[in-house]
Amino acid sequence: AAGVIQSPRHLIKEKRETATLKCYPIPRHDTVYWYQQGPGQDPQFLISFYEKMQSDKGSIPDRFSAQQFSDYHSELNMSSLELGDSALYFCASSLGLPWGQGVSPLHFGNGTRLTVT
Amino acid sequence: AQKITQTQPGMFVQEKEAVTLDCTYDTSDPSYGLFWYKQPSSGEMIFLIYQGSYDQQNATEGRYSLNFQKARKSANLVISASQLGDSAMYFCAMREGSDTGNQFYFGTGTSLTVIP
Numbered sequence: 001a002a003g004v005i006q007s008p009r010h011l012i013k014e015k016r017e018t019a020t021l022k023c024y025p026i027p028r029h030d031t032v033y034w035y036q037q038g039p040g041q042d043p044q045f046l047i048s049f050y051e052k053m054q055s056d057k058g059s060i061p062d063r064f065s066a067q068q069f070s071d072y073h074s075e076l077n078m079s080s081l082e083l084g085d086s087a088l089y090f091c092a093s094s095l096g097l098p099w100g101q102g103v104s105p106l107h108f109g110n111g112t113r114l115t116v117t
Numbered sequence: 118a119q120k121i122t123q124t125q126p127g128m129f130v131q132e133k134e135a136v137t138l139d140c141t142y143d144t145s146d147p148s149y150g151l152f153w154y155k156q157p158s159s160g161e162m163i164f165l166i167y168q169g170s171y172d173q174q175n176a177t178e179g180r181y182s183l184n185f186q187k188a189r190k191s192a193n194l195v196i197s198a199s200q201l202g203d204s205a206m207y208f209c210a211m212r213e214g215s216d217t218g219n220q221f222y223f224g225t226g227t228s229l230t231v232i233p
Contacts, residue, residue: 045220
């Protein structure tokens with residue numbers, strides 16, 4: 001079965017540089033999420049999109065932005081990178097079900113490990 | 118208030134024994150879903166099991182089962198016949214079904230070590 005595809009797997013950047021992470025959700029999944037996971041931490045929600053529109057915003061810094069395109073893939077753009085941005089970045093997708101019809105699980109990609117030096 | 122609480126930072130279990138990982142949640146939404154994820158040292162997040170708030174029976178998936186106690190707001194993961202490959206971080210998560218947003222809330226995780 002198709003899974004969530006993230007690229008690149010690893011990324012090394014210097015401080016103040018920019019980075020773009022890409023995510024291809026599972027086909028027919030209409031909701032995409034971005035999470036940031038620091039070493040030894042639980043995943044922190046950054047932002048989500050439902051049907052290509054931003055649906056929820058978490059602890060995403062102003063230096064970061066994200067969008068979802070017409071083909072449902074999503075990109076997380078990170079500018080003015082800081083050492084503290086070094087983390088594992090996950091994209092996940094799910095199927096948004098109408099209320100009362102249950103809740104679809106999140107399916108995660110393998111993550112992008114960003115190292116800022 | 119924390120939506121998901123996992124009180125066991127680390128757990129050890131002997132190979133072939135069963136282990137229970139605790140999870141309590143906080144919501145006033147009547148419709149919600151509870152999830153468990155496994156994160157091995159390689160980093161990927163693997164979906165294990167799901168329990169819906171309206172489900173009458175506890176969810177089971179192979180060696181994984183979810184001990185769902187709605188009145189206590191707990192959703193403990195039970196792993197039977199532990200294997201060395203079960204050593205990993207385990208995260209409990211929740212999504213509220215009527216939430217206008219789409220957030221999944223994660224606990225802080227439990228690190229499970231299976232001892233040979």
